[in-house]
Amino acid sequence: MSRNHRLLVKNAKQVVLICNNGEKFLTRHGMNNLSVIENASIVVSSDGVIKAVGPAETISARYSESSFDNVIDAAGMCVLPGLVDAHTHPVWAGDRVHEFAMKLAGATYMEVHRAGGGIHYTVEHTRAAAASDLLSSLGSRLQRMQRAGTTLVECKSGYGLELQTELKMLEVIEEASRSLPISISSTYCGAHAVPKGKTVAEATEDVLQVQLPRLKELMSAGRLKVQNIDVFCEQGVFDLDSTRAVLLAGKEMGLNINFHGDELHPMNAAKMGADLGALAISHLEEVTDEGIVAMAKSKTAAVLLPTTAYILRLPQPRARDMLEAGVIVALGSDFNPNAYCCSMPVVMHLACVNMRMSMTEALAAATINAAYALGRSDTHGSLEVNKHGDLLILNATRWEHLIYQLGGHQELIRYVVVRGNIVYDNDKTLDL
Ligand SMILES: N=CN[C@@H](CCC(=O)O)C(=O)O
Numbered sequence: 001m002s003r004n005h006r007l008l009v010k011n012a013k014q015v016v017l018i019c020n021n022g023e024k025f026l027t028r029h030g031m032n033n034l035s036v037i038e039n040a041s042i043v044v045s046s047d048g049v050i051k052a053v054g055p056a057e058t059i060s061a062r063y064s065e066s067s068f069d070n071v072i073d074a075a076g077m078c079v080l081p082g083l084v085d086a087h088t089h090p091v092w093a094g095d096r097v098h099e100f101a102m103k104l105a106g107a108t109y110m111e112v113h114r115a116g117g118g119i120h121y122t123v124e125h126t127r128a129a130a131a132s133d134l135l136s137s138l139g140s141r142l143q144r145m146q147r148a149g150t151t152l153v154e155c156k157s158g159y160g161l162e163l164q165t166e167l168k169m170l171e172v173i174e175e176a177s178r179s180l181p182i183s184i185s186s187t188y189c190g191a192h193a194v195p196k197g198k199t200v201a202e203a204t205e206d207v208l209q210v211q212l213p214r215l216k217e218l219m220s221a222g223r224l225k226v227q228n229i230d231v232f233c234e235q236g237v238f239d240l241d242s243t244r245a246v247l248l249a250g251k252e253m254g255l256n257i258n259f260h261g262d263e264l265h266p267m268n269a270a271k272m273g274a275d276l277g278a279l280a281i282s283h284l285e286e287v288t289d290e291g292i293v294a295m296a297k298s299k300t301a302a303v304l305l306p307t308t309a310y311i312l313r314l315p316q317p318r319a320r321d322m323l324e325a326g327v328i329v330a331l332g333s334d335f336n337p338n339a340y341c342c343s344m345p346v347v348m349h350l351a352c353v354n355m356r357m358s359m360t361e362a363l364a365a366a367t368i369n370a371a372y373a374l375g376r377s378d379t380h381g382s383l384e385v386n387k388h389g390d391l392l393i394l395n396a397t398r399w400e401h402l403i404y405q406l407g408g409h410q411e412l413i414r415y416v417v418v419r420g421n422i423v424y425d426n427d428k429t430l431d432l
Pocket residue numbers: 089118119122232260263308334336337338339
């Protein structure tokens with residue numbers, strides 16, 4: 001085959017495909033039996049998709065006449081799919097380090113929120129921030145995520161709570177998606193909190209009558225691309241009825257339902273979401289048995305966020321019950337000013353230790369299942385022919401080191417590759 005291709009990664013000790021039959025998600029047995037090839041190579045074509053993956057000898061014979069823009073000798077290294085972070089709030093101004101201290105001293109998340117802090121504090125700062133500043137801090141955060149292995153990330157709005165700032169956030173997300181080498185799934189979360197001075201009914205009305213109609217116009221005119229709709233369904237925030245109304249309105253606009261449910265109180269949000277055909281529901285620390293059964297049946301992904309339960313000292317999400325019931329379990333960092341974590345390897349470690357997931361379950365949840373939660377598992381989440389050439393190359397002979405070495409990803413990750421382009425080379429960065 002005498003053609004030019006973008007990238008050859010050759011002779012890797014392990015290549016973790018995740019799956020190899022075009023599966024859109026994995027559950028139960030599938031999550032514990034990931035597809036891994038020893039001594040393997042990968043070719044990424046000049047349009048950035050995986051052209052071939054297989055035993056090193058086979059690839060070497062098949063591509064002996066080809067040329068490559070880049071060749072990585074991965075002898076002694078492991079290759080994994082780029083990680084997928086299924087839940088983040090990365091666009092904001094004003095950190096909340098002072099609230100971290102308050103919470104360590106005993107204040108609960110809702111006590112801080114009700115006192116006008118929490119999301120309200122971030123809203124105040126984000127409304128006042130220039131779009132250019134939001135874009136620049138978003139870029140740094142996404143770069144940190146990427147250096148920790150994330151190549152596809154969900155990004156929410158939700159610190160505006162009124163039309164102008166929500167649109168400013170979505171535009172910033174879209175600009176990042178155009179200009180940065182990381183794939184983004186954009187989420188409108190105008191119902192993230194009830195703005196100060198408004199009732200739940202008034203806030204819901206504003207989302208339904210003002211924000212969503214304008215978003216629809218901009219989307220129809222091709223001026224804004226948004227994929228998901230989100231609501232913070234919680235006691236003291238949006239109740240089940242207002243949540244349902246907003247999610248349904250978003251669904252009618254073609255958005256995927258992907259929302260916060262059953263985090264601090266059992267609201268049976270999981271059952272409601274499954275009945276609406278939600279693609280994903282996040283948090284679920286307080287999910288009911290009925291919710292678990294309904295999510296398994298409707299193939300609604302459970303996006304579990306181990307950092308939240310850890311930082312807020314909440315009960316852990318019932319990952320084992322969900323996995324045993326056949327729910328599609330995914331993971332997200334929940335990066336936000338409350339949970340400042342950019343690292344999916346840390347998230348997987350917490351999921352294993354605190355939520356009792358196995359390492360293979362955690363990796364499936366942070367790749368193919370997280371991609372499914374974003375409606376992107378046809379292009380992301382596994383190393384299969386025709387999917388995006390998004391890779392993570394580890395300086396380790398077994399992939400499990402990525403999870404085992406808590407906080408060790410900075411040294412372990414040698415390269416991050418997006419669509420066959422090397423976007424992070426740890427050695428070069430260290431040399432600077
Ligand atoms: N729970 C609601 N939203 C975020 C927190 C946002 C914030 O506190 O700023 C979450 O997913 O954890």
